[in-house]
Amino acid sequence: MPQFSFIHFSLTPLTRILRATALGVGLGLACGSTAVAQVSPSEPTSVQKSYHIPAGTLSQSLNHFASEAGITLSFTPELVEGKQAQELNGSFAPYSGLQKLLQGSGLETVIKSDGSFSLKLAVPVAQLKTVKVTAAAESDTSYSYATKTASIVRGAESLKEIPQSVTVVTRKLIEDQNLTMMSDALAKAPGIVATTDGMGNPEFRSRGFVIDNYQVDSLGTSYTSTYRPDFDLAIYDRVEILRGADGLFSAAGEPGGTINLARKRPTDYLSSSVSLAYGSWDNARIEGDIGGAIAFDGKLRGRVVGVWQDREFFYRPADEQKQVIYGILEFDLTDSTTISGGASDQKVEGVTWMKGLPTFDDSSQLGLPRKVALNLDWATRDTTVKETFLTIDHEFNDNWSAKLSGMKQRYDFDYIQLSLQGPVDKATGLFGELGAFSEDDGNHSEGVDLSITGRFQAWGYLHKLVAGIDSRSSHGKEMRNNFEVDFPNGEVGIDDFPGLELPAPTVGGYNHGWPAWGAEQKGGYARLNLQVSDSAHVILGGRYANYRDYSSYELFDGAGNLIASEKNGWREDGIFTPYAAFTYDLTPAWTTYVSFTEVYKPQNSFAGPAEDPTKLDPITGRNYELGAKGSVLDGALNLSVALYSIERDGEAIQDMRYGEGSNFWLPLGEIVSEGVDLEVSGELAPGWEIFAGYTYNRNENEQSDVVYSELTPKHIFKLWSDYTLPGDLSQWTFGGGVTAKSEHANSGTYWVMTDAGWTQPPFEIKQGGYAVWDARVNYQMSDSWNLSLNLNNIFDENYYATLGRPSDGNWYGTPRNATITLRGQF
Known part of the structure; x- marks a missing residue:
């Protein structure tokens, strides 16, 4: 396969730079500053909410x-040129609010098939070039590649005001790239x-670390068992990813x-x-x-969403049948309170290959055709993900609101x-x-979360506060059954595939396993955003x-x-993880920031050294980030850059005084x-x-001088672009x-x-650089x-994804x- 070379550069001094920046910010704050605050928009929603928009030009x-x-x-x-709008006060849904603003203007609101809105004269006129005004919300308004807000930090927050790297995969990106799963x-x-x-489960890494924190509608959930579900995207508007440690939520x-x-x-x-x-491979989906x-x-x-899918895979034998159903109700109890x-229910079943390919004993790949699975048609897997949820939103006034959310998941x-x-064995193929x-x-x-969000004026400035309490728990089980398979010749080799046939097995009672395991987390959080000058905020x-x-094990x-x-x-109580950040608005469109939070991870599953075999203390560390976010082309194009450094201390390493395979750390x-x-x-x-x-990214264990x-x-580069032809050819769009x-x-x-018993030899498996084009x-x-x-x-690149x-x-x-x-939209 072709090899791709990349420019190499070292970021070894980055930690010192970020530390110095954070220290400089702290010294600057200690000197004090004066400020005049700017009001940020309230949290947007797709349901009725209260508005107070002063009279002004219709465009504004x-x-x-x-x-x-x-x-x-x-x-x-x-x-809208030369037209005025009256003051808008009260609670409105989007359509009725627009109609109210347009009163007396000679214009009316049009709801488009994709859920967006446009304006037109009451009397038809020739169509003119349009200008987009886009603002992302907590419903499916993400029908563009750029969005201005994300809800990953409890409620919709401007991306520019979040002092960490955040990516939003919008509904339009999901549909354009035909992305069906998380x-x-x-x-x-x-x-x-x-x-x-x-x-056979999905696993994700960012900045060298596994991502194990998940949220649904900003409510935290977790998976303590070995198995993590892969969610169908039909029921979701968008996917938000915060890279780096989240010390607050x-x-x-x-x-x-x-x-x-x-x-x-x-x-x-x-x-x-x-x-x-x-x-391809008979993949049918509705x-x-x-x-x-x-x-x-x-x-x-x-709203109701349903999915039916029946598919095979590029390797055989393997197939999958899926059914998904999702329903949600929202009700405005009052002008200020909404309950939803x-x-x-997501059910997936079929013949499933879970283990993937092994290698030869010298760690080289087998080189089997991609269509070959080391699998049999009686190897099946059935998964079900059921979820129920309830949310109550209440607005006290234009500045303060509260939210109570609860969710149960069963996987x-x-x-x-x-x-x-x-x-x-490379010699025999066995x-x-x-x-x-x-x-x-x-x-x-x-999971349950109760939060309050608001803004208040003090010392002549406007500030914002988010505070809340939450509780989440995850309970798993893993019970292995007695199992017998008849291998007629007592051996199997790679030459037996495809075409290997073995009788269906006999499954008995439990052999061993963990009937119950889990984790619980209860806590409180707060984030105060203080505006300290016309352009500066301290968080x-x-x-x-x-x-x-x-x-428990049996x-x-x-x-x-x-x-x-x-x-x-x-258990461990009273763990505090601080969070601090400083942002500075260079212009109305550009913001720079530096942020810091601490890292905490239990590792009680590891026993200490033989002389003191107690559970190891938790991992601790720090997350630094320095960056800039902004937009150009009148806000149509978002750009961001970030430098980061993550340090973790106390990572468990094997105690080699007792040899390879030691259970002491x-x-x-x-x-x-x-x-x-x-x-x-x-x-x-x-x-x-x-x-x-x-x-x-450069990562390593500095204790052992090896890559972590x-x-x-x-180096990772990802690109997707879509272009709609102009004029009479505007019905055609090309992307890649x-x-x-x-x-x-x-x-x-x-x-x-081996013949000598269980051993633990070293290995190294390599994958060269590659590019996959769509x-x-x-x-x-x-x-x-x-x-x-x-x-x-499209160029049929042959590579190992894992x-x-x-x-x-x-x-x-x-x-x-x-x-x-x-696809049809009505």
Whole structure:
């Protein structure tokens, strides 16, 4: 495969630079400053909310309203030129609010098929060139590549005012690139490394660390079991990713980042869509989506989304059948209080290959055709994800609001799998270990959050506050069944695939497993944004939390009788993680920032040295970031750059005084991750949109002078761009993009059975740099219907998307494929 070389540069001094910057900011603040505050828009929503917009030009009032309502509004400058709008006071839905502003102007509101709004004269006139006014909201208004806000930090917040790197994969990006799963969206997001773990589940890394903090509508959830679901994107408006440690709302865990899935919400007008898609390997998919006002003059709104999918994979045998249903209701109890709730159910079943490929005993890849799976047609997996949620929003006045959110998730996971593990003997082609396993697993999580958001004036300035309390818990199980497979010849080799046939296994009672394990986190948080000058803000905050986890293990004999059990538990209270940042507005469109937060991660699953085998202390550390965010082309194009440094102390490393495979550990690891993030999103010119990012990362364990996360390439570049032809050809849109990564590897030790018993030899598996190109063409058949063709990996690049171990976990990237989609919006 072709090798891609990248410029190499070192960021070793970055930590010192960021520390010095933070110190300089602190000294500057100590000297004091004077300020006059600027009012930021209130939190936007798609439902009724209160507005206070003073009388002024119609253009200014419409811009103000669109920003606060979080809608996409298009109009011609000529339409509003010289017109005035009266003062707008009261509670309005987007459509009724626009109509109120337009009274006496001779204009009227038009609801477009994609859910956006436009204006027109009451008497038709020739169509003129349009100007877009876009403001992202908490509903599906993200129908562009650029968005101005994100809700990952509790409520909609301007991206420019969040002093950390945040990426939003909008609904338009999801549809244009034909992204159907959360893992698809993360694979296209700047700076994210999307892989498959050793059990066939999606895994994501950012800045060298695994992302293990998840949110749904800003409410934290977690997965303590081995298995993490991959969510279907049909029920979500957008995917938000915060890169780096989140010391306020997630706190404990890896500092790689946080993923927030923003659900689709009801609109206040009738809107529906349907899509029918068919792609390579018999991938058939149907989506339906309908929502709008139901009763009580639009105070009761609802939305329902459904998915049916039946597909095979590029490797065989493997197939999947999926059904998804999602429903949500919103009701305005009063002009200031809205309650919303709903449920979703995602069921996936089929013949599933979970383990991936092994390597030869010299760590070289097997070189099997990509269509070959080390699998049999009785190896099945059934997964179900059920979710219920409830939210109450209340606005006390124009400045203060409160929100109570609750969610329950239930993830059940049962499977039967063939296990042919490596390494494969290079001389004979035989697998190192033959077996199979069956498990009954699951993960149940609950979360509750109560927060208050507001702004207040003090000392002549306007300030903002977010504070709240939350509780989240996650409980899992992993029970392995007795299992027998008849291997007639007592050996299996790679030459037996494809075509290997084995009788279906007999599954008995439990063999061993963890009937209960989990974690709980309860805490409070606060963030105060103080405006200290015309251009400067100081942000101070922190999280105070208590942590608990537990596990139980059981061992059964061949008859299914319990013969041994063990229970473990751990807790730590009063953990405080501080957060601080400073932002400075260079211009109304550009802001610079520096931020700091601490890192905390329990590692009680590791025993200390033999002379003191207590649980290891938690990992602690620091996250520094220095950056700039802004927009050009009248706000149509967003740009951002960030330098970061993450330090972690006390990482568990194996106590080699007791040899390889020791179960004793020392808290001596010192992990440093440094790098650069660059991102651009939005409209380069009318009809030409772009979403791109470049990241550089250097990470290592300074105690051992080895790379900490070799799976993270030093260089990653991702690009997607779409262009709609002008004039009479405007029904045609062409798009394309690339994902390019520099060389990377995976190394370490792994367990293998030899004639001398269990040993733990070293390994190193490498992947050279590569680039995968995609393309798209779309034809707008009418105002409601469009037909698109997506081509992925158009040059059929042969590469490994995931590097595992010699035993298993190596996965090919998807070969060239195509999908044609017919989509209607009404």
